[in-house]
Amino acid sequence: MAWPRTSPIVRCASAPGRPGKATSRRHHRPGGARHRLRRDHPGYGFLAESPRLSTRAREHGLTFVGPSTEAIELAGDKLAARAEAQRAGAPVLPGGEVANAGEARALADQIGYPLLVKAAGGGGGRGIKRVRDADELDARLGLARREAGAAFGDDRLYLEKLIESARHVEVQIAADEHGVTLHLGERDCSVQRRFQR
Numbered sequence: 001m002a003w004p005r006t007s008p009i010v011r012c013a014s015a016p017g018r019p020g021k022a023t024s025r026r027h028h029r030p031g032g033a034r035h036r037l038r039r040d041h042p043g044y045g046f047l048a049e050s051p052r053l054s055t056r057a058r059e060h061g062l063t064f065v066g067p068s069t070e071a072i073e074l075a076g077d078k079l080a081a082r083a084e085a086q087r088a089g090a091p092v093l094p095g096g097e098v099a100n101a102g103e104a105r106a107l108a109d110q111i112g113y114p115l116l117v118k119a120a121g122g123g124g125g126r127g128i129k130r131v132r133d134a135d136e137l138d139a140r141l142g143l144a145r146r147e148a149g150a151a152f153g154d155d156r157l158y159l160e161k162l163i164e165s166a167r168h169v170e171v172q173i174a175a176d177e178h179g180v181t182l183h184l185g186e187r188d189c190s191v192q193r194r195f196q197r
Helices: 051-059 069-076 078-087 101-111 134-152
Strands: 095-098 115-119 129-131 157-161 169-175 181-188
Touching (some): 069 078, 101 157, 134 157
16 A cells, blocks of 8 residues: 555655555565655555665665664564564563474474464464464464465464464654654554454
8 A cells, every 4th residue: 555645755755656566576676766866765564574675775875764674684584583582581472483283283282272373474464373272273384384475485484372362552663873763652553454463
């Protein structure tokens, strides 16, 4: 979804444009040379989550308005993000990567039900399946693996304990290259579909 033409960010842009339909496998090509831009703001969604876009923008001499390529790559790999959170001392839900049904059954017995089978890559709730008991595990594992592979080209999965009544609250933070950091408040995203929490 693109920003509306009447939104302040589009009205203030020197050369607003629509890159076309984005998928996780097809990424935006920065148009800096064509439009003589100095900055590229991808909006949100697939473009904002593309490490390739961030890298290409910088290669074309643009200031990418968003996280570093390294931060985007880390956020796009849920297993790496979990490991980084643990290294930083942040609490994470019980879970871990599973390569096959046998590993999944063993880990599920350890962490207990209900749980989620989750795609390691991608986002938007794709490749996430709720599992209420052991009878559902194998089927949900296969379904999540196929969905993740088709959507993201990465069929790695992990299990995570499901907290039924969890709330998904995002903290919005913006920072620049000069060390200026702003807290922009938080938003409750608990109503998002497909277990995006």
